[in-house]
């Protein structure tokens with residue numbers, strides 16, 4: 047593992063770039079390659095110094111395009127880990143096909159190439175594939191998949207492809223399903239950075255419905271550290287939940303952001319998103335039994351450092367000025 051060669055797909059996005067940073071720091075001998083299509087959510091700036099000093103090799107590639115990805119596979123790898131995906135649930139209401147292409151076709155291509163080149167494959171998935179959890183539900187890896195949004199359905203479809211590769215080809219693959227991640231370098235259209243931005247601008251905060259939807263929040267560096275443990279002892283043909291247990295309503299998160307930024311924006315309840323799941327809850331005991339305790343910083347301290355990071359790095363909000371981000375914001379929030 048120490049000097050492994052790892053291909054990170056989607057390594058210019060939020061979790062992918064944090065993973066590359068943690069990997070580069072904790073495994074100085076590892077050879078790291080990133081393939082990313084640089085969609086509206088992907089930025090080479092997220093890897094900055096690591097690309098400048100050639101610590102990381104970068105390929106501009108769409109994972110859904112077999113020929114382009116095949117060239118990347120000619121370098122040999124010990125592991126392929128896939129973070130590349132269309133990830134914004136709200137966007138999946140408008141353009142389902144881009145989600146199917148990246149999240150389903152893309153994973154199919156990666157599975158085929160990993161078979162062809164005989165490389166283990168780790169797919170990063172989400173708690174959203176299980177669908178909404180009641181107050182007493184606790185979904186293990188065996189639970190049925192009942193996705194609500196087109197985003198979650200495309201991720202569930204990818205999980206099923208991975209599982210079929212195990213049964214059909216005995217392929218050396220694994221899946222990790224995680225809860226909401228937060229931390230530095232998230233595309234600022236997502237809840238936490240977006241609301242920090244609105245609070246700085248003194249603009250109203252659009253809260254879906256009653257704001258009482260509950261989510262479990264895991265700091266991205268805690269998730270990436272858990273992934274490092276997992277890839278050091280690759281769990282072939284297994285699925286692992288890696289979820290936070292710190293559960294907060296959206297309103298509680300927003301109240302913390304108001305307090306931490308000192309902003310004075312009014313809370314503006316807007317129509318809820320269709321099929322907006324009220325709650326997710328996954329059981330991570332299988333991961334803990336095999337890999338040990340899951341380090342989870344408390345959301346309050348994690349949010350404090352996260353808010354500080356965004357206030358110290360205001361250029362990230364310029365990404366909201368891109369054409370795709372602007373047209374999404376206009377059509378989604380200003381036509382409610």
Ligand SMILES: NC(=O)c1ccc[n+]([C@@H]2O[C@H](COP(=O)([O-])OP(=O)(O)OC[C@H]3O[C@@H](n4cnc5c(N)ncnc54)[C@H](O)[C@@H]3O)[C@@H](O)[C@H]2O)c1
Nearest residue numbers: 056058059060061083084085087088108109130131226227
């Ligand atoms: N962020 C979360 O809270 C969270 C929670 C659970 C699971 N996940 C999963 O983790 C993974 C990473 O999420 P994220 O929040 O970092 O996403 P992100 O949107 O910030 O980044 C996605 C990255 O993938 C790239 N990409 C998109 N389509 C591509 C394609 N066809 N080919 C190559 N690259 C492509 C983008 O350019 C970007 O760099 C996703 O698979 C997501 O489903 C995220």
